[in-house]
Amino acid sequence: MDTGLAIRERLDSIAVKGKQKKQIKCDTDSIAGCVSQRACVYCGARVVLNPVTDAIHLVHGPIGCASYTWDIRGSLSSGSELYRNSFSTDLQEEDVIFGGEKKLARAIDDLVGKYKPRLVFVYATCIVGVIGDDLEAVCKAAAQKHNIEVIPVESSGFIGNKAAGYRAACDALFRLINSGETEKKKNDPKINYLGDFNLAAEAWIIKNYLYEMGIEVNVTFTGDSDYMALKKAPEASLNIVQCAGSMHYLARKMKDRFGIPFMNVSFLGIEDTSDSLRKIAAFFNNDEITRRAEALIDKEIRRIEPLIRGYRKKLQGKKAAVYVGGGFKAISLIKQFKELGIDVVMVGTQTGRREEYEVIHDLVNEGTVVLDDANPSELERFMLEKGAHLLVGGVKERPLAYKLGLAFIDHNHDRKHPLSGFVGAVNFAEEVYSTVCSPVWRFIG
Amino acid sequence: MLDFTPKEIKERASGGLINPAKTCQPIGAMYAALGIHRCLPHSHGSQGCCAYHRSHLTRHFRDPILASTSSFTEGASVFGGGANLKTAIKNVFAIYNPDVMAIHTTCLTETIGDDIPAFLNQAEIPEGKIVIHANTPSYVGSHITGFSNMTRGMVNYLSEATTETKKEQVNIIPGFVNPGDMREIKRLVKAMGINFIMFPDTSGVVDSPMTGKFEMFPKGGTTVEELKDTGNSKLTIALGSFASTDAAIALERKCKVPAKTLKTPIGVKATDEFLMTLRNTFVTEIPYELEEERGQLVDIMVDTHHQFHGKKVAIFGDPDIVIGLTELVLGLGMVPVHVLTGTPGSSFEKEVRAMLLESGLKGNVKAAGDLFEFHQWIKNEPVDLIIGNTYGKYIARAEDIPLVRVGFPILDRSVHSYMPIVGYKGAMRLVEMISNALLDRQDRDAADEDFELVM
Numbered sequence: 001m002d003t004g005l006a007i008r009e010r011l012d013s014i015a016v017k018g019k020q021k022k023q024i025k026c027d028t029d030s031i032a033g034c035v036s037q038r039a040c041v042y043c044g045a046r047v048v049l050n051p052v053t054d055a056i057h058l059v060h061g062p063i064g065c066a067s068y069t070w071d072i073r074g075s076l077s078s079g080s081e082l083y084r085n086s087f088s089t090d091l092q093e094e095d096v097i098f099g100g101e102k103k104l105a106r107a108i109d110d111l112v113g114k115y116k117p118r119l120v121f122v123y124a125t126c127i128v129g130v131i132g133d134d135l136e137a138v139c140k141a142a143a144q145k146h147n148i149e150v151i152p153v154e155s156s157g158f159i160g161n162k163a164a165g166y167r168a169a170c171d172a173l174f175r176l177i178n179s180g181e182t183e184k185k186k187n188d189p190k191i192n193y194l195g196d197f198n199l200a201a202e203a204w205i206i207k208n209y210l211y212e213m214g215i216e217v218n219v220t221f222t223g224d225s226d227y228m229a230l231k232k233a234p235e236a237s238l239n240i241v242q243c244a245g246s247m248h249y250l251a252r253k254m255k256d257r258f259g260i261p262f263m264n265v266s267f268l269g270i271e272d273t274s275d276s277l278r279k280i281a282a283f284f285n286n287d288e289i290t291r292r293a294e295a296l297i298d299k300e301i302r303r304i305e306p307l308i309r310g311y312r313k314k315l316q317g318k319k320a321a322v323y324v325g326g327g328f329k330a331i332s333l334i335k336q337f338k339e340l341g342i343d344v345v346m347v348g349t350q351t352g353r354r355e356e357y358e359v360i361h362d363l364v365n366e367g368t369v370v371l372d373d374a375n376p377s378e379l380e381r382f383m384l385e386k387g388a389h390l391l392v393g394g395v396k397e398r399p400l401a402y403k404l405g406l407a408f409i410d411h412n413h414d415r416k417h418p419l420s421g422f423v424g425a426v427n428f429a430e431e432v433y434s435t436v437c438s439p440v441w442r443f444i445g
Numbered sequence: 446m447l448d449f450t451p452k453e454i455k456e457r458a459s460g461g462l463i464n465p466a467k468t469c470q471p472i473g474a475m476y477a478a479l480g481i482h483r484c485l486p487h488s489h490g491s492q493g494c495c496a497y498h499r500s501h502l503t504r505h506f507r508d509p510i511l512a513s514t515s516s517f518t519e520g521a522s523v524f525g526g527g528a529n530l531k532t533a534i535k536n537v538f539a540i541y542n543p544d545v546m547a548i549h550t551t552c553l554t555e556t557i558g559d560d561i562p563a564f565l566n567q568a569e570i571p572e573g574k575i576v577i578h579a580n581t582p583s584y585v586g587s588h589i590t591g592f593s594n595m596t597r598g599m600v601n602y603l604s605e606a607t608t609e610t611k612k613e614q615v616n617i618i619p620g621f622v623n624p625g626d627m628r629e630i631k632r633l634v635k636a637m638g639i640n641f642i643m644f645p646d647t648s649g650v651v652d653s654p655m656t657g658k659f660e661m662f663p664k665g666g667t668t669v670e671e672l673k674d675t676g677n678s679k680l681t682i683a684l685g686s687f688a689s690t691d692a693a694i695a696l697e698r699k700c701k702v703p704a705k706t707l708k709t710p711i712g713v714k715a716t717d718e719f720l721m722t723l724r725n726t727f728v729t730e731i732p733y734e735l736e737e738e739r740g741q742l743v744d745i746m747v748d749t750h751h752q753f754h755g756k757k758v759a760i761f762g763d764p765d766i767v768i769g770l771t772e773l774v775l776g777l778g779m780v781p782v783h784v785l786t787g788t789p790g791s792s793f794e795k796e797v798r799a800m801l802l803e804s805g806l807k808g809n810v811k812a813a814g815d816l817f818e819f820h821q822w823i824k825n826e827p828v829d830l831i832i833g834n835t836y837g838k839y840i841a842r843a844e845d846i847p848l849v850r851v852g853f854p855i856l857d858r859s860v861h862s863y864m865p866i867v868g869y870k871g872a873m874r875l876v877e878m879i880s881n882a883l884l885d886r887q888d889r890d891a892a893d894e895d896f897e898l899v900m
Contacts, residue, residue: 031536035511036495040494063465064494068497089462093582096552126493126522127552129522157494395500396499403658404657
């Protein structure tokens, strides 16, 4: 669609590598009237907090926000399944007129009576921000009444974009861990793993790698986490951050408050996984850990390399387009595609930051289109222009790719197998192969 | 996951919901708007609503669902969304160039009191383009209400009575059903040889064929000309009182087209009524083709009726669909013991209770309920089968009961949106699904000595 770029305001958000280096405009509000692929503050907060398994996640608002986020994240639990329910105050017209505080207080009473949780998160939706319910006061009173923790999440949809929701979630988590009384045990090889939501058991894979290296994962934020584990977060001697978009902020706060250093890691693809394990080992400066890390990397690479090589033969020369939530994931995917002999010809994110776009720019080949907060017609235009064979994205991008006759990989909530670590690298390659080389494409046209 | 649902049912003081059986108005409005040819639905509110609705509809239909948003920020929430909407209108027509932009509101814009008609008066709408709107506060009703409101919006903005005498044509409002159902309803009316206008009509939009091209606006949907012409029709048939009656009544008031509400044509009886209404108004004979289909359906029901007798079933979902399904299972000799919808409205309970009473049955019937309560009912009186949308799978697993997936949304199976549940053909499909679910279960549970080849 040639009119795809008719809107001048969007031009600053799109760059082509090779034509003079340009700072892409990002981290701004979307333009009204665009078919943006972005979501809201509440959405950001919910996806980050929801994997806390034994919490009541109570959505204060009309029913929609709770309905759409009911168990969509696909994060797995080894314990409680409470988080998979959908709780809502289901605000009605009269609540909007007279205020929803009483209804909220009663809803908390109801749920605490039924489920006996130790932790309740109360999410503010758009409307709560507008009618001015005092969430803080209601939560405080409920916490005292039931002698549990009731934490408000300031996530009214209109107060920013998804990234503001990540911060709201991190604020809620920080509040939880900052009220604990645990003592830090110095120099234990014990780490917190931030920014993995245990989709398709990904956090467990990484936990096992670290265990093999002699490192204990103290708590994962937030995949398969629970109240007790989160409370012990200050005991860790290092925070590793996978999804930087959502968790960098919390890592900073924990560094300031508890003195826990942090490092960014990525477990997507062979290169990033190996580098990250080495970085973690180096941090502890312990020969045994380093030896074990090298042994693990060596063993795993030897195991999977023939498999990856097999797929690379079949995929060499294909072209991929990437449109994902955060910049960090986009960076890893570019590297991972290189491992498979695939060029990334278009790459964009919903909430990427300036420094991430700079890394992306350095990584991609000449001519690659880089864009922020894209809409479907832009995605279509550049995928066709660049001859992409494959798109990586989320729910809303899938049918768009299919209609264009392009293969598709879900790298969002709908992934059905782990894409993390060495095993994930093989799964990823297999998935790329299974979709790019599927016989179904022969029937089109 | 549902291990902690207590059997004992206590009144919930808060009125809060646990595991809802409904969602909010705007998604219904978005779906209805997709049923207009070359229409871009527009969500006037924060970005999240639009993103969620598009994701949810995408998961159900597995087709691209496009809609724009006013992208509210704090400023807009304080100063009102007029500026955002005007920018949005300008951008939507400049970038995407639809023929129609269908705006619906959200809880946010309703609460801050945005006056959409006033904004539209001040906005620059390009020549030949149309903007319609519906108010869809999320804190009233459900997604079905939203669908109904947007459908009524089509009448309010577009229907015109321009001919002296009414044309020999019928308006059909299909309600919140799948495109496969809309196609089936159209096939029935075509087979009767009657001219018709169906609105909204999402067939060809959310079940569009694969061509290797991405069409921003696929071929399907009711055209603006057709929507205008609805004012000249001889009759409007509203299928499903919850999703369709309001628009039909609005059309009666505005253009003097008589309105008639029928059940969503699920099962023999409701399909008969639909076809007989058409026949009686337009003096045509029911063609043999449809009589044959009816005969086949009844033949199937006779062949299988022994499987169904006395089997207890729990049904939940959208009111018009649940009412139709209840009538269908009663016709098979099943016993609907729990019937629930999340959408509020007292007529639902009245109508279902009356059907049960007619069959000498009593059961739990509730509007504005949730799946927590539905689960509690099943714990207190177990059933052989659950019929409902994907969300029923938690209960089905917890209680080890087969689930037949019917309704909206279905997020974990494919093909359903192409296949009808309405008309005689749709009923055949439902009977097959229900029968197979029960027989699969019987096979699974059979001891070696009871395991049979012929069933």
